[in-house]
Amino acid sequence: MGLSRVLTLTVDNATSNDTGVQHLKKILLSWNNMVLKGDYIHMCCCAHILNLIVSCGLKEIDNSVLRIRVVVKYIRSSPSRFMKFKECVERQNIEYKGRIWLVVETRWNSTYLMLDVAFKHKNAFDQLEFYDTKYATYKMAAKMEKK
Numbered sequence: 001m002g003l004s005r006v007l008t009l010t011v012d013n014a015t016s017n018d019t020g021v022q023h024l025k026k027i028l029l030s031w032n033n034m035v036l037k038g039d040y041i042h043m044c045c046c047a048h049i050l051n052l053i054v055s056c057g058l059k060e061i062d063n064s065v066l067r068i069r070v071v072v073k074y075i076r077s078s079p080s081r082f083m084k085f086k087e088c089v090e091r092q093n094i095e096y097k098g099r100i101w102l103v104v105e106t107r108w109n110s111t112y113l114m115l116d117v118a119f120k121h122k123n124a125f126d127q128l129e130f131y132d133t134k135y136a137t138y139k140m141a142a143k144m145e146k147k
Helices: 015-030 046-076 079-091 110-120 122-131 133-145
Strands: 009-011 042-044
Touching: 009 015, 015 042, 042 046, 046 079, 046 110, 046 133, 079 122, 110 122, 122 133
Parallel strands: 009 042
Antiparallel strands: none
16 A cells, blocks of 8 residues: 555544454554554544534424425426526526535535525525415425424
């Protein structure tokens, strides 16, 4: 591998990584390439830990996030729905042209991105109810289902 001195490996918290890191530690120890005898070889990824903390915190406001996720998913699920939404963005003179995000569970900041962009497009979401009757029905059904 060409490694001369190894202090740590940074990986996510998956249990499968524990076995792999321990195996690699044995190999590196046999080659005498470990710093501090490998005591600090396995370091958990800070971004992964942050994702776990934020995910836990979001459970406290889960219904609000879930309702926003439902309307974003509705808009993103069809090109014609997305076009109607873009028309509402133009009618509302919303200058922000950022992409409407769906949450990706493994991306620690995807919920933030979704909420940030949805907030900037709030008026377009509100106006969409007048131009897309299915949206209004879908939104109401989702609201009732989550109670």
